[in-house]
Amino acid sequence: MLRVLIADDHEIVRRGVRDVVENHLGWEVCGESCHGSEVLAMAQEQRPNVVVLDVSLPGLNGIAVTRQIRHALPATEVLLFTMHDDDETVAGGLAAGARGYLLKSEGETQLVAAISALGTHRPYFSPAVAEMLLEAAVHERKKSRLESFTLRELEVAQLIAEGGSNKQIARRLGISIKTVESHRAAAMRKAGVRTAAEFVRFAIKHNLIQA
Structure with missing residues (x-):
């Protein structure tokens, strides 16, 4: 059973993610939180395989929470699920240890694909984010x-x-x-x-x- 923890301060978003997870055979929601400072304790108690985490959370932002989770629970993958697509936020989230970055403008198919990928410890990025990362890699690396x-x-x-x-x-x-x-x-x-x-x-x- 793939265990998913959801952390978002908007109930409608949590409900939408919960419906996606519960409608997928072999997946279950093991916890929900609307406050960043609660997520680590909940994750330590529930031991989820994947945490679907918003970047903008009250109490403690998602990037800081990601760092906490990856340090305390290295087997747990973090999917940042957010509206933010700027370079600094993406880079900060990945540097904190997130292996997935999905924009909320994406559809249910992409969310399922992202959770599936992280559930098998493979990275997943929204197409726009993947293109941004590729562009940065090409231009910032030392050229041959x-x-x-x-x-x-x-x-x-x-x-x-x-x-x-x-x-x-x-x-x-x-x-x-x-x-x-x-x-x-x-x-x-x-x-x-x-x-x-x-x-x-x-x-x-x-x-x-x-x-």
Whole structure:
């Protein structure tokens, strides 16, 4: 039996979540709370598999409650179920240990999917939140040097690393030797190397060629 604890200060929301849980075979509501400061004690007593938790709660906000639950009950997963979709709230909730983040604008199908996922210790995010996280990951991570290469520079770089001469590369790609030289210079500059040997090491490291 999957045990779900619901914490939200709006009765209509609690009722809606309760109906979803109780209508799902093998799930049960093991507790409800409308006050943040009550949730941890209730969770410790009931040992739910999943806590469906609003971010905005009186007494203690949902992010602080999430941190408490994850510290005291590491086997219990937290699904933040909220209207808040700003970067700071999402990041704060995930940093606190929530493995699910669902917007209240989503439908019953998404709520079922979220509880199901967390019930098997898999993360679940609203599509809008998942897109936000992906965007942040792409822009905040350290970019590979290869990302600055054009497609043609990548082609030339691989052929250089494989030992091709400018003449051979020009023939292979159907471009002039002067164009090869231009691409070669750009590729080595972007790779941050000066010699052919350094370039080969760069190519191996970035999987342009096999060692």
